[in-house]
Amino acid sequence: MCPNEEDPDLCFYVLLQSAEPVRVLVTGAAGQIAYSLLFGIAKGDVFGKDQPITLILLDITPMLPVLGGVVMELQDCALPLLREVIPTDKEEVAFKDLDAAILVGSMPRREGMERKDLLKANVAIFKSQGAALENRGLSSVGLCVVSGDCQCVAMRCGVPATQVKNVIIWGNHSSTQYPDVHHCKVNMAGSDLACFDAVKDDDWLKGAFISTVQQRGAAVIAARKLSSAMSAAKAICDHMRDIWSGTPEGEFVSMGVYSSSNSYGVAEDLIYSFPVHIKDKQWKIVDGLAINEFSRGKMDATAAELVEERDTAVTFLSA
Known part of the structure; x- marks a missing residue:
């Protein structure tokens, strides 16, 4: 019950002030992705518009002066949800009493860089951070790992992105990823249409659309001379919001998760x-979707690449 029924806004303010802040860690916090990401978190795009936030910002020691500038920027934004900002270069400080962790800190891919070289550099980073989570008993923490899709369908159909749902990205975050619209629905003039019926161009959906999504990261690097940052930050916000709040009934999102019980023919673990559905902060792979021969071939190809990269990463860990 509101303590001041004559002023509901005051009631909201009282409730907001009394709520406990959630403690959110962002690694690589002085980097370009975090620069876009932190504002979205602190203004309520991820954990809710009435949820206070404490941000713990981790980066390497040489980046502490830059991190200090990021802290000043956050302070100058005067965001009402942001209760505290804790910058640090120490894992023992960062990985303490967390509610959520967003591990962005990694080496970004640069133009002409081989994926193997990128993998070798990042294995050590995520090994250390994974150990920090495990050693502090934080297995229940909401976690999003990001090391590095564009909404072509909406633009093709002339509708907002919110009118397109259940596009699937299968597999790896690489040029073998498979954007699958066979289960996608597009809302046009109040009716949900199958994507192929809405677009009315099968050749484009099976050709240029797929290659555009697969090569989008390389195209951004070629244009900016830097990897994707703004769109990556938005994707992280969307991912973590879905993990925290769940997905609507009948809708699913794509996330890189453990394969279990040979899901869709993908090797276990x-x-x-x-495609996953999320409820009560627990994800579940959406089972039983029909897979045609066209999709099967592309799903298998990206799985094969992931197996190779996993095995390569294991050799780096044991070296």
Whole structure:
């Protein structure tokens, strides 16, 4: 019950002030992705518009001066949800009493860089951070790992992106990823249409659309001379919001999760992007979707690449 029924806004303010902040860690916090990401978190795009936030910002020691500037920027934004900002270069400080962790800190891919070289550099980073989570008993923490899709369908159909749902990205975050619209629905003039019926161009959906999504990261690097940052930050916000708040009934999103019980023919325990439904902060792979021969071939190809990369990463860990 509101303590001041004559002023509901005051009631909201009182409730907001009394709520406990959630403690959110962002690694690589002085980097370009975090620069876009932190504002979205702090203004309520991820954990809700009435949820206070404490941000713990981790980066390497040489980046602490830059991190200090990021802290000043956050302070100058005067965001009402942001209760505290804790910058640090120490894992023992960062990985303490967390509610959520967003592990962005990694080496970004640069133009002409081989994926193997990128993998070798990032294995050590995520090994250390994974150990920090495990050693502090934080297995229940909401976690999003990001090391590095464009909404072509909406633009093709002339509708907002919110009118397109259930596009699937299968597999790896690489040029073998498979954007699958066979289960996608597009809302046009109040009616949900199958994507192929809405677009009315099968050749484009099976050709240029797929290659555009697969090569989008390389195209951004070629244009900016830097990897994707703004769109990556938005994707992280969307991912973590879905993990925290769940997905609507009948809708699913794509996330890189453990394959289990040979889901869709993918090797068990492989981290692979599947369609998932999320409820009570628990994800579940959406089972039983029909897979045609066209999709099967592309799903198998990206799985094969992931197996190779997993095995390569294991050799780096044991070296």
